[in-house]
Amino acid sequence: MAELKKAVNKMEEQGIPRAVLSEGILTIDVDSHVETMEEQEDARWHQLLNAHRTKKILTGQLGGIEKLDSGWTVAITYYNGFRILIPMDEMMINLSGDGREHSDTLNRQTRIANNMLGSDIDFIIRDLDEQSRSVVASRKDAMLKKRQMFYFNEDEEEKPMLYPGRIVEARVIAVAPKVVRLEVFGVEVSVRARDMAWEWMVDASEKFQVGDLTLVMVNQINIRSVEEMEISVDAKSATANVNKDNLKRCVRQGKYVGIITDVYKGTYFIRLNIGVNAVAHSCNMASLPSKRDEVGFVVTRINDKFEVAEGIITRMIKRGA
Template structure:
């Protein structure tokens, strides 16, 4: 009898033994907060050893007491700092070529807050549980994988004409910054959608994933990879079908998306892009104003309606 009780005690799950936490599933156990923390830290150690690419949201930009300006992200509950020199931010075409490099990097990084970024852990301190990482190393690794091949006869995974998924990492009124598998590129707002937009932030937000068509790739080496892409090539052109909704002498409402040298660019509410060279108003309208528009010509070649702005419906405040 005593031997039977001992056998039953051995087979009894640890979770139902006296003094332990009784779980819903009696054959499971509960980890302490310290055990969970050790498991998370061990995962970071493994990631450093294997140089695994990790991903986290860009959560902040800070200047440390040491004078370093760093980007901050979090992974598994741990704070990860990335020196600005390791962020590999593409400064080409930012319009501030004469400004200090660090200030240019910080300015763009501020616009990237909230975006997912890849990084590889470079150093960990066991005592303080601090982690230093590099976005540059992760981007170079991804470039090697997606833009190059070991066999010259093989085509890399990313090539002109291929439709790929890209991350939206920053948005300005007239441009969207994308990260395409380790390469940053800036795309004009008018190349991100078939419909004209007064402000790209109305349609795109940091953190979005968008399909883009790769138009051009220049990759002399892994440090110097340039990509040109647009989202229009990855989506169906609805302009021609929408244009059929318009009729000559038809009167429609719309929003002015831009004004350039006396020409008004308009997005009609029925989904048609329109151009006006004339405006029958004393007080000229501006960008974002809602106006009335009369169609005088359907330009099927340019896929736009041409006409005259006849009245102000609502001025933008």
């Protein structure tokens, strides 16, 4: 012990800080301090405590759907390394138009939430347990708070931040072949794929993925209360219409290749590889083509009014998947 004290005194005389002799982590900069894993976790937990106290809106990625031993169905997200549980009835999932009106509500919510996996969601912490460091949160609280912030204004003479005619950024939270589900500042809305892009698509996932941000035009807002709101948006109006310019690439009697994006009552809707939407009312083939098939197409008319090329399917090039 005496030798250790001598060494310490000698190092102090030489101007070497005592920090190098501590039992902690020896750092390159001897006057600095490296946080241990426990200290880092405590700091991150403290951030959650502050967020809980201030009702701050936090954002995490929807990582899973689980049914707990208690029978509770919850959505799972992580924030600052901590597991956050959001009860399914606190996810505030818009069920209108899902086509399952007579099914169990929880099953409908869970089905849509499964399609939302990987999307960013907002939440406000409802409760924390210091001992187990478990967290329960509500997406509903966060969405209602965002609605109050963006769709309402205390001064009636001023416009709120979000109003019809404004172009805003929206989150893509789920994608189906013909529908894209968006979250627009606290309001969920489903938009038909044909209203999301000027070019026709076989599947909306060709252009949109869960987690994307996209620009949309707000068309209508119907507010009965903060909890009861409906909005109408589309992405086409937020971008330039290139159909007219693309249509100039076509000529009558021109032969082109395209993909059949849809078939309805004998009419074929095609996206030509040159970027033009086309319609065929007849098909000169022994076997009829189907959606996703790659076909040859001859233009018989340029329809400027509807911004499409009209013509005939002449041959099969490749069957779709």
